[in-house]
Amino acid sequence: MKAIVYQKYGSPDVLKLKEVAKPTPKDNEVLIRIYATAATTAECALRKGDPFVTRFFTGLLRPKHTIPGSELAGEIEAVGKNVSLFKKGDQVFGASGADFGAHAEYICLPEEGALAIKPNNMTYGETVAIYEGALTALPFLRDTANIQSGQKILINGASGSVGTAAVQLAKYFGAEVTGVCSTTNLELIKSLGADKVIDYTKEDFTKTSQNYDIIFDAVGKSSFSRCKNLLKKRGVYLSPTLTLMIIPQMLWTSKIGSKKAKIEYTGLRSSSEKMKDLIFLKELIETGKIKPTIDKRYPLEQSSQAYKYVETGHKKGNVVITL
Structure with missing residues (x-):
């Protein structure tokens, strides 16, 4: 073969x-x-x-x-x-x-x-x-973040395989979804159900005044420290990307503070x-x-x-x- x-x-x-x-x-x-x-x-x-x-x-x-x-x-x-x-x-x-x-x-x-x-x-x-990204996004949203209807979620990297699945799954679970992507992908993310979109080429989403229950960094290009101020009390920052920073942040926030950084080893x-x-x-x-x-x-x-x-x-x- x-x-x-x-x-x-x-x-x-x-x-x-x-x-x-x-x-x-x-x-x-x-x-x-x-x-x-x-x-x-x-x-x-x-x-x-x-x-x-x-x-x-x-x-x-x-x-x-x-x-x-x-x-x-x-x-x-x-x-x-x-x-x-x-x-x-x-x-x-x-x-x-x-x-x-x-x-x-x-x-x-x-x-x-x-x-x-x-x-x-x-x-x-x-x-x-569909399931290539969804098999990652689903356990992050449903199990790790315990997403609930009415919550606000921001998805960074909304136009990738994990991001496009996460937008649709978050809407299925009843969340209000903000997607972050480039100019060329704005209409795509809207068509998948996002309530709001942020063009990262024109606006830094970490400097917005909005607060979120969940921030899902689907591409691992941000960090908990940059996103922390956007999280509500008991908010959760999710990353599917294993970086040098996310592990100590995950361990530290599991013990200290109400805002948490979490990673899910979906492949395992x-x-x-x-x-x-x-x-x-x-x-x-x-x-x-x-x-x-x-x-x-x-x-x-x-x-x-x-x-x-x-x-x-x-x-x-x-x-x-x-x-």
């Missing part, structure tokens, strides 16, 4: 299209023919091995898992003899977990992994585009937790509560170009890789 392989950390140029052995499902696994996957900002950091702390999970000197990619949508081609939750022909979507491997024509996953039946009103690419959540979220997101997708935002599509053989575009930092929503 064809797969994207990398043997060393580095730029997108380390990604190479190669022929590798097609996997065979174990007794508790399903074999999935992948039709869509996603090029993500998180994957960029893992491929570069930067920040260095990520290498404790992915390999100190070289990557332990040489086929990248976590998000996938496809069709089950074969099942192990003990599989009962899925059958051949099921259209599914999910996440591969810590072993990665989604940038390939086929992958084997345990039936009780982060896997669910694909929404019936979306293509494979559209499905990947259990497969059962992810599966529940996939089913929840499937219901939102099928009822039209959230919709995909796709910037560009690339074929598998152009994965390095896809990641070069992601690393420009200007993508709107998601970049989908098709097979």
